[in-house]
Amino acid sequence: MSSTAHTFRPLSIFRKSFSQGIHPAENKHYTEHKPIERLPFPSELYVLLSQHAGKPAVPLVKPGQEVVRGEPIARADGFVSAPLHAPATGVVKRIDLVPTSKGPRKEAMVIQVYPGETQEVLYGQDRDIEAMSKQELIQAVQDSGLVGLGGAAFPTHVKLSPPEGHVIDTVLINGCECEPYLTTDQRLMIDQAADLVEGTKILMKILGAPRAIIGTEDNKIESAEAIRKVLPADGTITVQVVRTKYPQGAEKMLAKALVNREIPSGQYPSSVGLAVFNVATTVELGQLLPKGQGVIERVVTITGPGVDKPGNYIVPIGTPLRFIMKKLGYEGSAKHLITGGPMMGDTVSSLDVPITKGCGGFLVLTPQQFEENTLSERFPCISCGSCVDACPMHLNPAQLGKLAAKRMYLEMDKYHLFDCFECGCCSYVCPAGIPLVQYFRVSKKMNREMKAAAP
Amino acid sequence: MSQAAAASIELRTSPHLRSPKTVDVIMRNVVYALLPICAFAVWNFGLSALALIVVCTGVAVLTEHVYCVLVKKPTTVGDWSVVITGILVALILPPALPLWMAAVTSFISVALGKIFFGGLGYNVFNPALVGRAFSQVAFTLPMTTWTPAQLPGRFVEFIPTSLTIPFLEPGSLQGWLSNVAPDGWTGATPLQLMKSEQIGTEASQLLFGTIAGSTGETAAVLILVCGLYLAVRKMMNWRITFSILVTAALFSWLFHLINPSQYPDPIFMLGAGSLMLGAVFMATDMVSSPETRLGVWVYGIFIGIMVVVIRLFGGLPEGVMYAILLGNAASPLISRVTQPKTYGAVRKSRKQAKEGA
Numbered sequence: 001m002s003s004t005a006h007t008f009r010p011l012s013i014f015r016k017s018f019s020q021g022i023h024p025a026e027n028k029h030y031t032e033h034k035p036i037e038r039l040p041f042p043s044e045l046y047v048l049l050s051q052h053a054g055k056p057a058v059p060l061v062k063p064g065q066e067v068v069r070g071e072p073i074a075r076a077d078g079f080v081s082a083p084l085h086a087p088a089t090g091v092v093k094r095i096d097l098v099p100t101s102k103g104p105r106k107e108a109m110v111i112q113v114y115p116g117e118t119q120e121v122l123y124g125q126d127r128d129i130e131a132m133s134k135q136e137l138i139q140a141v142q143d144s145g146l147v148g149l150g151g152a153a154f155p156t157h158v159k160l161s162p163p164e165g166h167v168i169d170t171v172l173i174n175g176c177e178c179e180p181y182l183t184t185d186q187r188l189m190i191d192q193a194a195d196l197v198e199g200t201k202i203l204m205k206i207l208g209a210p211r212a213i214i215g216t217e218d219n220k221i222e223s224a225e226a227i228r229k230v231l232p233a234d235g236t237i238t239v240q241v242v243r244t245k246y247p248q249g250a251e252k253m254l255a256k257a258l259v260n261r262e263i264p265s266g267q268y269p270s271s272v273g274l275a276v277f278n279v280a281t282t283v284e285l286g287q288l289l290p291k292g293q294g295v296i297e298r299v300v301t302i303t304g305p306g307v308d309k310p311g312n313y314i315v316p317i318g319t320p321l322r323f324i325m326k327k328l329g330y331e332g333s334a335k336h337l338i339t340g341g342p343m344m345g346d347t348v349s350s351l352d353v354p355i356t357k358g359c360g361g362f363l364v365l366t367p368q369q370f371e372e373n374t375l376s377e378r379f380p381c382i383s384c385g386s387c388v389d390a391c392p393m394h395l396n397p398a399q400l401g402k403l404a405a406k407r408m409y410l411e412m413d414k415y416h417l418f419d420c421f422e423c424g425c426c427s428y429v430c431p432a433g434i435p436l437v438q439y440f441r442v443s444k445k446m447n448r449e450m451k452a453a454a455p
Numbered sequence: 456m457s458q459a460a461a462a463s464i465e466l467r468t469s470p471h472l473r474s475p476k477t478v479d480v481i482m483r484n485v486v487y488a489l490l491p492i493c494a495f496a497v498w499n500f501g502l503s504a505l506a507l508i509v510v511c512t513g514v515a516v517l518t519e520h521v522y523c524v525l526v527k528k529p530t531t532v533g534d535w536s537v538v539i540t541g542i543l544v545a546l547i548l549p550p551a552l553p554l555w556m557a558a559v560t561s562f563i564s565v566a567l568g569k570i571f572f573g574g575l576g577y578n579v580f581n582p583a584l585v586g587r588a589f590s591q592v593a594f595t596l597p598m599t600t601w602t603p604a605q606l607p608g609r610f611v612e613f614i615p616t617s618l619t620i621p622f623l624e625p626g627s628l629q630g631w632l633s634n635v636a637p638d639g640w641t642g643a644t645p646l647q648l649m650k651s652e653q654i655g656t657e658a659s660q661l662l663f664g665t666i667a668g669s670t671g672e673t674a675a676v677l678i679l680v681c682g683l684y685l686a687v688r689k690m691m692n693w694r695i696t697f698s699i700l701v702t703a704a705l706f707s708w709l710f711h712l713i714n715p716s717q718y719p720d721p722i723f724m725l726g727a728g729s730l731m732l733g734a735v736f737m738a739t740d741m742v743s744s745p746e747t748r749l750g751v752w753v754y755g756i757f758i759g760i761m762v763v764v765i766r767l768f769g770g771l772p773e774g775v776m777y778a779i780l781l782g783n784a785a786s787p788l789i790s791r792v793t794q795p796k797t798y799g800a801v802r803k804s805r806k807q808a809k810e811g812a
Contacts, residue, residue, distance in 0.1 A: 024472050252798060265799045342471040365471065373471055379478040379534060380576030385746035394795040398746050416797045424470030431478045438468045
């Protein structure tokens with residue numbers, strides 16, 4: 001059963017952290033000890049053309065054409081975009097609209113997988129990383145279709161080209177995975193520690209950074225130990241264990257905890273000499289770049305009390321969620337599924353949504369848990385200040401909430417509305433059950449619209 | 456089929472987890488924390504205290520419930536906050552107060568102090584203190600009539616004035632007191648003794664509460680322990696209590712050093728009167744205290760100073776009620792000027808940064 005209490009670790013108080021934040025029950029026990037496994041191919045894959053931030057990819061193949069596992073099937077459209085690769089050998093049937101987890105149907109390439117195909121990657125070209133220039137490496141990263149696998153899905157090569165004048169002195173590798181339940185990064189750090197270190201080295205080379213810090217939380221000591229065994233001897237890469245606290249995995253919180261730097265409001269980490277990459281992204285980079293391959297699969301944690309066989313699975317991009325859930329013995333509807341973690345993840349609109357590069361996990365809660373957490377009684381704000389004490393950005397959610405309720409959206413700028421990154425701490429702690437984060441999402445939208453409408 | 460499926464899509468927004476500490480859970484725990492204090496009050500003052508607590512709580516709950524029925528909205532009694540108000544009203548009234556006056560106080564607390572402002576979450580002042588301030592003026596004499604604690608017959612008979620017929624003035628207690636009161640009973644609380652005659656009270660009595668005073672304010676240590684329970688469960692802002700107590704202690708110690716014969720020592724300041732009850736259960740009322748972290752300290756220090764100033768230099772022996780009400784009035788302003796410093800806020804030193812670069 002899912003636990004409701006936060007695990008108490010007395011040593012935690014001596015570890016680095018950021019100020020404020022919350023301690024939701026971790027519930028990592030469902031999957032944290034399960035090594036990564038492969039799932040078989042489904043009969044059809046739905047590869048969305050837009051599964052990254054930026055412009056959708058442009059198809060390179062036509063319906064009826066055969067593709068080989070690992071072959072590029074769509075090219076990047078401009079700099080802020082990423083190409084796609086065939087996740088399995090088969091034939092492109094059509095380009096069709098398929099549901100996405102957020103609801104709207106988007107264009108995807110439908111690939112019929114040849115039955116009995118092996119999962120061996122048939123496409124790719126070995127590269128000598130040492131001999132490559134910075135520009136060649138950045139191009140290679142773009143060609144691999146790599147995007148931020150932590151969820152934001154921002155094309156990685158863009159982050160590798162910081163603005164003019166920004167000098168990166170430290171690469172931060174984010175292995176905090178602070179969302180309850182999820183264990184993708186935790187397992188990757190154990191099962192693919194060598195790839196992680198390899199990826200980190202490549203990132204340092206491209207950015208010209210003299211050091212890198214891999215940060216993880218103290219509920220993942222085993223992961224930290226696994227990485228320490230394969231660290232290079234020169235000491236340029238270190239592992240630091242920080243306090244388990246949500247949202248430690250937000251890059252702003254990580255920068256604060258690891259190197260005590262605050263990323264100024266509205267600016268990139270590079271403005272304070274930092275570049276932050278997620279563990280899954282770095283592992284993939286270390287694994288793919290030397291082989292010249294593209295992103296065709298990813299590790300997905302399927303977890304929660306509502307699923308019979310929780311675990312960490314390698315899933316080809318484009319696999320329909322329905323196929324995975326059926327394999328794991330889940331008979332229910334999409335209603336109780338969340339893509340991502342419980343704090344920032346979205347509910348899934350349909351079981352027909354395909355896996356994209358950005359989805360690191362699916363959480364299946366029991367119907368009862370959903371009722372408990374969403375239908376809680378609403379009270380008026382009692383000004384208890386819990387949200388003020390929880391907000392990792394040190395905003396005043398109570399005040400923002402009151403302004404939102406009065407529809408004073410422009411007024412909210414004074415209280416730094418746009419510094420809110422929607423981590424959900426305020427909604428989590430609010431004893432009155434006020435959906436503060438949802439208020440702020442709406443407020444940001446309204447605020448932008450009002451500004452656009454004003455002359 | 457697809458139409459039906461589309462219609463049944465339910466999208467819920469993150470976070471999908473909620474802390475189990477909801478308003479009603481917090482309020483219910485505050486009630487639990489008040490129960491030992493009620494029990495002590497009954498043991499200390501007997502039947503009259505019991506009746507006072509029952510009447511005040513009953514009237515408070517009834518007032519809110521009837522109001523909700525009248526305006527045809529679901530009753531808000533279930534959030535437990537009105538129960539706290541009812542109990543607190545009883546605890547800050549003198550045990551000999553006629554029950555009808557207690558009922559009026561309780562009614563005023565809820566009606567004027569809470570519902571009038573819009574109910575839970577909207578009240579500017581602590582409702583119980585609003586009621587007490589009203590009665591202080593409306594029923595001046597009964598509100599300052601004190602009876603001894605630990606009377607032998609307290610569990611079998613009421614203090615005679617308790618049962619005064621509604622809307623009549625209570626009779627004199629002189630005759631009854633001369634029979635039951637211990638020798639040397641002056642009819643004064645420790646604070647009054649200190650104020651008028653500079654007579655101290657034994658520290659053990661102040662701390663453990665077997666003395667005259669308001670129904671539930673006397674047992675300083677017990678109140679502190681009950682507050683500790685709430686603080687440990689993170690259902691009370693300990694910073695408010697801490698800052699009030701430390702400020703009051705330090706500030707009064709300063710005067711005590713200057714003139715020990717005129718001004719009491721800090722132990723007396725903390726143990727006597729309603730400072731402990733006020734600092735633990737009244738000033739910490741979430742609604743009427745500031746919500747920012749710095750604001751909470753400012754508020755606590757302000758109240759701590761006001762308590763000492765009123766007690767030592769004001770016309771009244773006790774100043775906790777007015778100090779907290781003033782703090783309540785100031786708290787929106789305090790919140791406003793103590794907004795937290797945002798992470799990554801672009802500092803004024805932007806020029807310096809440019810020069811450096």
